[in-house]
Amino acid sequence: MIHLDIGATVIAVMTLFGIYSLMSISLNLEYGVAGLPNFGQALFISIGAYTAGLTYTRLLPLLAGAEAIHPCGPTMGQALQLRSEIMAAQPVAGFFNLGATFLLAALIAGAVGFGVSYVTLRLKEEWFLALVLLVGGETVRILVRGADDLICSHNGISSIAQPFYFIGEPRSSALLFMLLTLALALLAYLYSQRLLHSPYGRMLKGLRENEAVTRGLGKGISLARAQIMLIGSVIAAIAGVLFALNTGFVNTNDYVVTLTLDVWVMVVLGGIGNNRGAVLGAAMIAILDRATQVAAIALNMGGSPIEFNYVRYIVYGIILLLMLRYRPQGLLPESRLTTRAHEMVKRLLAQAADAVPAATARAKPMQPTKLEAGAAPLLKLTHLRKDFGGLRALHDVSLTVPEGAIIGLIGPNGSGKSTLINLVAGAETITGGQVHFNGEDISGLSADAVFHKGILRGYQEPALYFKMTVLDNLLLPIPNQIGEKPWRAPLRRSWEAQESANAEAAMEALRQVQLLPHYDTLASDLSGGQMKLLEIARAMMGAPKLLLLDEPTAGVAPALAYEIFQHIARLRAEAGVTFLIVEHRLEILFDFVDYVYALHLGKLLAAGDAAAIAADATVREVYFGD
């Protein structure tokens, strides 16, 4: 029988739990919250560990006023001796060294994480980030192992003392180190919880759910993602420093792909996107790790020839597969993200209910009105052309949208209407011709740049953030949110006032489309018509000058379709928004539009007011087959 020291085991497991929590919180921020597949977690952890290896052998003697001895080769023993002497006698030098290690590791890992993701996430496909980080991690490991002088190649650096070694009593120093680890883990947890409930967290979730829509709502997504990779990498590197201090040596063999997979197991097991789940996963793996170690020793002492470490990996692989198949949401599923704004709205609603009986706040639907003659052109397309391979989807289309107008764009399926919307919105590249907006050439701008010029688009299928609440859907598009900066996001005070004002604006917008009672509902739980209304309300929160709508009434009951157009007319009258609307329901469209362009096979077929188009023989031929 082996003797099991309960106290020491508890301390060891708790320390491991703290370190693993940092790792899993880091991956959960990157993958769980922002959807970035970091398959190079071992790389960032190893950056922390290698940094510790370097500072403890090179910097520590300097801080202690001793002469550095080369840590590898023949002087290895001496260097080791020196390290232990310094750590035992000069705790101040030890702590300065620890601080420097954390700082340096965070700087390097942060720079690598930010740089790699900023470059890679602009590439053709998102999963290239996974590949680059995976391959990069393995390559760095092999190169470090080959670099003899750096961390003494295969053997690594041993006896990196824990910071509380000077106490002299192993149990107490281990306990203090455990407390340090747990404190750092708690800090990381609180920080990431705050991020999640801030406008920055909302934006990241938006990115995860629908990249194209988020880009169209004016968010600089490459930057936002690189930022979260920076934060995640820093946390991983700090975990790496602690990992090296805890094991006491730095060996390249520890930072292989299996470590990355360990962290993935924690996150998948606990619950993707849920910080509590990440911590739970870390706890379970810490306990399992320790249990397999004990089991391995017991088995080997019992004469079993099985190398238990291999069994451990097989078991983790099976756990991962079972979770992915039978419980992909993890043990603790992602809770619904409720940003601070929800509490504000709840409070305001309660106050309103106390004050006056809720008046029927429904906006008065607006009857069709017509544009006054002589409006200046807001959007001007000149000879716009789009080729897909050998197929020409748009042939030199030129058209004008006057300011304050509601312009219809009609044509049979495949006539190029959606392509035209995509080109104006910057969602696809232009083959030829120009787009002028407000007199400025905006052809070729990216989707988020086009948004900031004042153009917003809707989608044929409602493209909402279905896993977010109605309120968050409305708040996300608001430009210039202070809390969307990751360094401001944890400081609630700095953005709370703005968020509160935004929440009130959102309430007003919701009231007008009668969705206010549903502010806390997930967008996926709305009816089809409500989704369409929400999409229009959300677009209005981006304060656009021009709204491009692609079949705003598709799949909606006739009465509601008419109501949607009444809202459009109201927004034009009240907010001065200009509309370019692709629509098949001509009977409704013709009631509201000032002017109609008809497309056929990528060419402009006819243009005129509703009556003229309705009477146009060519249009009738392609549209109705008359």
Add this chain to the structure above:
Amino acid sequence: MPPALLTTSLVNTLQIGSLYALMALGITLTFSVMKLPNFAHAEFVSAGAYAALIISLAGVLNPLLIMAAAFVIGALAALLSHLLVFKPLEQRQVSFYTLILASFAIGLILRYLLFLLADSFNLFDLRIAIPLRILFRQDSLILSNLFAWAVPTSLLLVFLLTLLLNRSPLGREMRALANNPSLARVIGIPVERVKNATWLIVGGLAGVAGALWGMQTAVNPLMGWAAIISVFAAAILGGLSSFSGTILGAYVVAFSENTIMLFLNYSFSLDLAYKPAIPFIIIIAVLLIRPQGFSALLRRGGDLKR
């Protein structure tokens, strides 16, 4: 660089490039037909190598039988992965990253099962027991009977696979599936059967690659994983969609790792320890500069999505 060294490195390029091609074609095929970058491919290679090793230790010394055993085990591993893991996940329409993660998990399980096997029967770093005969020897260049097996076999298999893809009904169905899965289903292609066949072929070829590899060097549970980065570099050079691009990519990677590396070592005394950086550099460069790889260049030559 002395000519003898150059010749040796070129022979190595040919030898290793052929094996890379055999493995990388599997990656390209699974990515095109199954929409999956399969990292467990590495372990199909190792599994095949162990099958070859064990049957050779049992006394079967005919290279063809050895390769057949490797094919069967590789194919079985691949098919089981599909039926037990990938297919149920795909039916639940999980995210792309879930599939990647699952492929990692399969690789992990297979790799450590092989570790357990090797550990229990002491099968680490053994060579497949085909007797070695020297066919040709000049300076440092040695060509053995194994070289005479490995290179032509890889080339033949690559050729047969290309033929299968371009000329057979199964190949046509695979290409249809690569091009447009939902359309393929609608026009009555037996999607599940095509997928099963694809997995069998992919895993089998990986297994044979492992056997050929193990004949030339030694067999250990990490051998597949050690090659996977180079193999992915080759597949990425092929744009992950082009057959001929992948084959070309395999030789480019092997050439860079052998001839160019040796040249840099000889002329600029660059340490050979930097060799693992080469596929990484290739991957980064291709993704940044030309993510379609050679595929657009060789559009007519067997692009799966044509």
